[in-house]
Amino acid sequence: MTFESPHIRVKDLNVHIGDHHILKNICLDIPDKKITSFIGPSGCGKTTLLKTFNRLLDRDKEVRVSGEVLLDGEDIYGRQVEVTSMRRKMGLLSQRPFPLPMSIYDNIAYGPRIHGTRKKKELNQSVEYHLRATGLWEEVKDRLNSPATSLSIGQQQRLCLARGLAVEPEIILGDEPTSALDPLSTQRIEELFLQLKDKYTIVLVTHILRQARRVSDYIVFIYMGEIVEFGPTEELLLNPKEKLTREYVKGYIS
C-alpha cells in the first residue's frame, strides 16, 4: 500500500544486528494523522522497525542500517540530518513507563527546558496544558513537586506521554505502551491515542490483536523481519489476503 504524501516513507530498509538479518527489504508508508499498528509474533522485528524511525538504534555498535527512512520526504539517515532535532519530532512511549529521576513538574518541563524555554510562565503553561491533555492534571495538580515515581504505573505512562507531547512532536511512537498496565489504564491510554490522532501521526507496536483493532486505522503484519501484509484494519483482520496473516489472526502463529 502506498500513500500520496506519507508522513514517514521507508524504502528498502535493512537492519542487521551482528550476524542476524533483523529487517529485510522493508518498504512502507506511514499515513499522516492516522494510527498505524505493527503486529506480529515476538521477535519479528516490529520494535526494531519502530526504533529505526527515530534512530534509537544508532548507539549499538553491532547494528547496521541500510536503506532510507524519509520523514516528510527527507532521509533521516542522511548526512545533513541533525539527530536531536529529528528525534524531537517523534515522541516515544516505551513498554514500561520510565519517568526521569525528578519531580512530576520537571518531567514535563524537561523537554521544553533543554530546547530553550526558560520563562517560568511558559513552562507552567506547558506543564498544565500537557497534563490536561493526558487527563492527569486533576490527579496531580496538588503534588507537582513530588517525585514522578510516586505515581501509579498507569499515571506514570500518561506522564511519559505528556512529557513526550511537551516537546511538540509530529509523531508518537508507541512500543507496546500498555503491556505493563492494568486494563483500566490501558483503556485510558487507548482513548488518548484516539483523541490525539487529530493532531499526530501515531505508530503503535502491539502484540494484542484486539488493541490493534480497537485503535488503529491501518495494520502492518510483520513476520520474521518482513512485511507480510499492510492494509486497513478491518480488511486485514477480517479478510486477510495472505495465508500467513490469516493463520496469525486466527491464533495459529504466536
Place this chain on the structure above:
Amino acid sequence: MSRYRLIKDRISGNLFLVFTHLSILTVVLIGAGLYGKSVPILKQSSFFHLLFSSEWKPFKNQFGFLTYIVGSLIVTGLAIVIALPLSLLTAIFISEYMPRNLKRLLIPFIDLLSGIPPVVYGVWGVLTIVPFIQDKLAPHFVEFSSGYSALAGGVVLAVMIFPLIISILLEVFNTVPQELRDASFSLGANQWETVSHVVLKKSVPGILAATVLAVSRALGETIAVLMVCGNQALMPHSILDPVYPLPALIANNYGDMLSIPMYDSALMLSALILFVIIFLFNGISRIVLYRLERRSYA
C-alpha cells in the same frame, strides 16, 4: 540555542574522550616509568640473575631479589591457604544456610570490616598475633622466634582479606537466580547437593575473580605486612622465621637510598616486578572471566 547545545555536546564528547584515553594511558605510563627507572640495573646484570640470586649487598652493588621474592610468595601463599577455604565455607554458610535475620546482621558487619585500613590490621597483628606466636606457638617448634614472622604476616593478611573475599563471594552467590535453586530442590536435591551442583558451579567465574583479587591484594599489601614480618633479608627455614617481602623492601628503603648508586633503580625494578606480576595475573584472569561470561550467556 540549538547550535549552542550541539557545540556543548561535541566539546564535552571530545573532552571526555581525551580523559578516557588519558586514564588508559596512565597505566601504560606507570609501567613505562617504572621500566625506565629500572633500566640502569638491568643493564648492569641480567634479569634472571637478579631474580634468582639471593646476594643483596647494595654497597657492593649486588642486588639479588630471591629472598624478597620468596618472602612475598610465602606470605601470600599462607594468606591464601588460610583465607580462601575459610572464606568460601563462610560465604556458603551465610548465603545458603543462615536464617535471614542473622544474615541481615552479619553482612553489613562484614562489609564494614572490609573498609578497615590495613594499618589497623597491622596494629592488631602486633598486639595479638606476634606475641601469640612468640610465647605460645613458636616454643613448641623452634628454639627462638621473635613472633615477627612469615606466619604472622600470613595470618594478618588472611584476616585482612576475609571480609574482602566474603563480600565478593556473597555478591556472586546472590546473582545465582533463586529459580535455579528451587529447580534443584524440586528435583529432590538436598541443601548441600544444591549448593555444590548448582550454586558453586554457577559461581566459578566469581570465585576465580575473588581469588585473583585476594592474591593481588595480599601480594601487594605493604604496611600490614611490614609491621609484622620481621623484615630480615635471610632465606627463611620455616614459617616462624622472619621474612622480607618485596613491598616492604620498597617501603623501608625508598627515600633514603638515593645516595647509593643503583639502589633506587633496584627498588624500582622490584616495583616493576610487582606491577608486572599483578598486571599479568589480573589481566589474564579478566580475559578468562570475559570468556567464561560470554560462554554462559550463549
Place this chain on the structure above:
Amino acid sequence: MVLATTIIVGSLVMILWTITVRGIRSLNWDMVSKVPEGGFYIGKGGGLLNAIIGSVYITMGATLLGLLISIPVVLYINIYARKDSWLATVARFTFDVSFGIPSIVYGAFGFTIMVYFGLRASLLAGIITVTLVIIPILARAMDEVIRRTPGELSDATYSLGATRWETSKVFLRQSLPGIMTAILLSSGRAIGDAASVLFTAGYTDSIPASLGQPAATLPLAIFFQLSSPIQEVQDRAYAAALILTVIVLIISLGSKYFSKKLSKNKI
C-alpha cells in the same frame, strides 16, 4: 562451615575489640585537638590533629580530583561511545587491572614523577598519588551503577531530543546514590592507605597551609609511632588506630545511610 564462620567472625570481632580496648586507654581530648608539641615523640604532650587534618585534606583532594577524571570517563564509555565499543572494553579492562595494582607501586611511581619534576614530598604530591589509587575504585563502582541503568532512560531522553550531554546529566542524577556509595567507598580506601603517601606526602608536625607543604597522615602516624621503643608513643599509635577505625566506620555507615536516602527519587 559453622566452624569457619565462627573463626572468621571471631577474628574480626577480636580486631575491633583489641583496637577499641587498647585505643581507648590512651585516647584523650588532646589527641584529636592538638598538634604535636616539643618532645612529642619521646612521650610528651600534644596530639594528632596534624595527621587527622592531613588525612582529611588528602582524602578530600583525591576524591575530588578522582571524580573530576572518572566521571567523564564513565560517562564517555557508557553514553557517548557506542554500546560495548572497543574503547569501553579497553577502559574497563584497564580499570579492572589497575584496581589490583598495589598502592606501593603507585607510591613508587608517584615518587618518581615527583623527583622528575623536582617537587618535594607535599600535600599535592600525596593527593595526586592517592588519586591514582582511587580512580579505578571510583570508575568501576560508577560504571557498574550507570551500566545497570535500564536503556529506557536514554531512549526517553533521546526521544525528547536531548543531546548526549543532556542525557549524561539525567544519568548522573539517576545514579546519585550509586555515585555517593562510590565516593564513600573510595574515600575509605584513600584515608586508610599508607603505602601511597609514604614517600609522596611527607610527614610534618604542623597542619599544612598550602598544597606545596608536606602533610602528615593518620596511617603513617600509626606506623611511625608503633615502631617507637617508648611506651607512651606506642600507646598513641593504638589511639590513632582507633581514631582511624572510627573515621572509616563513620564513612561506611554514612554511605549506607546516604544510598538509602538518595534512592527515593530513583526508579
